[in-house]
Amino acid sequence: MLCPFCKSQDSKVLESRYTVDKASIRRRRECEACKKRFTTYEKIEFFSVFVIKRNGAKEKFSRKKLLKSIKLAGKKCNISIETKEEFVNDLEISFFANSQKEITSEILGQNVLEFLKNYSHIAYIRYYSIFQSLKTPSELVNELNSLLNDFSIDTSML
Numbered sequence: 001m002l003c004p005f006c007k008s009q010d011s012k013v014l015e016s017r018y019t020v021d022k023a024s025i026r027r028r029r030e031c032e033a034c035k036k037r038f039t040t041y042e043k044i045e046f047f048s049v050f051v052i053k054r055n056g057a058k059e060k061f062s063r064k065k066l067l068k069s070i071k072l073a074g075k076k077c078n079i080s081i082e083t084k085e086e087f088v089n090d091l092e093i094s095f096f097a098n099s100q101k102e103i104t105s106e107i108l109g110q111n112v113l114e115f116l117k118n119y120s121h122i123a124y125i126r127y128y129s130i131f132q133s134l135k136t137p138s139e140l141v142n143e144l145n146s147l148l149n150d151f152s153i154d155t156s157m158l
């Protein structure tokens, strides 16, 4: 960052803060050469994340669509809307933090399944059967069996 006083390129950040609208970050800097202080603003770039489907098609990641699918799978499963939204928030933050611009539908689905597994096995199985595009019913049976084995699920919970 160029110092506005002496044009030195070395400055250290003293403080970073979001602006009120959270669209920029305001940084207070000190020039390493002349020790004068100045302020910079970084505009946050909102980028799109793309979901790559099994057939290779790309689709813009939609928070709304993901939430809808989670709500559908979690119907009557007592997972609060705040919990679901928090999950999607964390996912979006991780895209942003890792500058991730693409995710396969498979990995996205696995993320959702990991999340649902902690709250409701019914929601997990529903999501699995609706969104993991099963080819044969036996795939679902296999998944159910491995779920039962992995977690020694008390079948009364199902």
Ligand SMILES: [Zn+2]
Pocket: 003, 004, 005, 006, 007, 008, 031, 032, 033, 034, 035, 036
């Ligand atoms: Zn300077």
